Amino acid sequence: MNRLFKMVALCIVLFLVASPVLAQEAGAEDAASSNVQFHLGTFAVPFGAALIIMGAAYGIGKIGSAAVESMARQPEVASSVQTAMIIAAALIEGATFFALIVCMLATTA
Numbered sequence: 001m002n003r004l005f006k007m008v009a010l011c012i013v014l015f016l017v018a019s020p021v022l023a024q025e026a027g028a029e030d031a032a033s034s035n036v037q038f039h040l041g042t043f044a045v046p047f048g049a050a051l052i053i054m055g056a057a058y059g060i061g062k063i064g065s066a067a068v069e070s071m072a073r074q075p076e077v078a079s080s081v082q083t084a085m086i087i088a089a090a091l092i093e094g095a096t097f098f099a100l101i102v103c104m105l106a107t108t109a
Contacts, residue, residue, distance in 0.1 A: 002060065003030055007054075008073055011047070011050075011051065014081075045103055045104070045106055048103045048106075049103050052096055052099045052100055052103065053096070055096075056093065056095075056096040057062075059092045060089050060092055060093075061084055063088050063089055063092070064085065064089075066083035067081050067082065067084075
């Protein structure tokens, strides 16, 4: 849990440090040379998608490790544990895909 907290804190700090840079308006010389302007939304959507994927990977990893450990301790219930693990992983994947679709639709709004 400590490593996860450090990783999330680092991502939040990087997001807060980078947001003023991305929110600045282009100067007169920059606007003449380039039509591309960076907005905070161009950074927020990939950042959100990355957090979604990291959370799903962490959850599925925890489910898998707990399932393998329980199957090693009680081999006679391995089939029921495996079924429950697959159902839980599928639910996490479904929630992940829903969150990614919402995140992608936020770019068009």
